[in-house]
Amino acid sequence: EDQVTQSPEALRLQEGESSSLNCSYTVSGLRGLFWYRQDPGKGPEFLFTLYSAGEEKEKERLKATLTKKESFLHITAPKPEDSATYLCAVQADSNYQLIWGAGTKLIIKP
């Protein structure tokens, strides 16, 4: 069964304290892996798409990486405005429907 698991469920960091969020997945064939940021009460905001193992994408303080079994979202020197829930989703070769993880709630304290 296709599945996406994100860890940890919640992460509290001090401003400037770098860390990583994990997204592990099980799909029959990966078409793409997507990272989104969601603020409370708002729609998810697209961040990155990764297609193949070894691929990396960067945006400001965020860098996403992909292996054959998992993806990491690295956050470097985070600021309080980076606080949000980060969602990971995968798309299998077999269909277009995204399989969503439950998200990691990131809190950055000043």
Place this chain on the structure above:
Amino acid sequence: DSGVTQTPKHLITATGQRVTLRCSPRSGDLSVYWYQQSLDQGLQFLIQYYNGEERAKGNILERFSAQQFPDLHSELNLSSLELGDSALYFCASSPGGGNEQFFGPGTRLTVL
């Protein structure tokens, strides 16, 4: 701003009623997706339309239905509403079926 618009922003109604949520996709996008997100819950995929035709169905209740019109806007109809239907309803769009999805701001539905 993703370019996806949803109306209304908020909707308060009573149990047993019927409501319609509206979504306009980004210019040029042919696919529209509907999701439900209950309080502190993950995104639940409901249904996808591509260029007017139903493409995929997720955990959509029989009381819920959707359609995509020739101008590509979409409507989600929720009927015989129950307290448990209170949630945020998001619409997303993408150019085709295999691309990243861009989400609208959502409609917050409260059923009293």
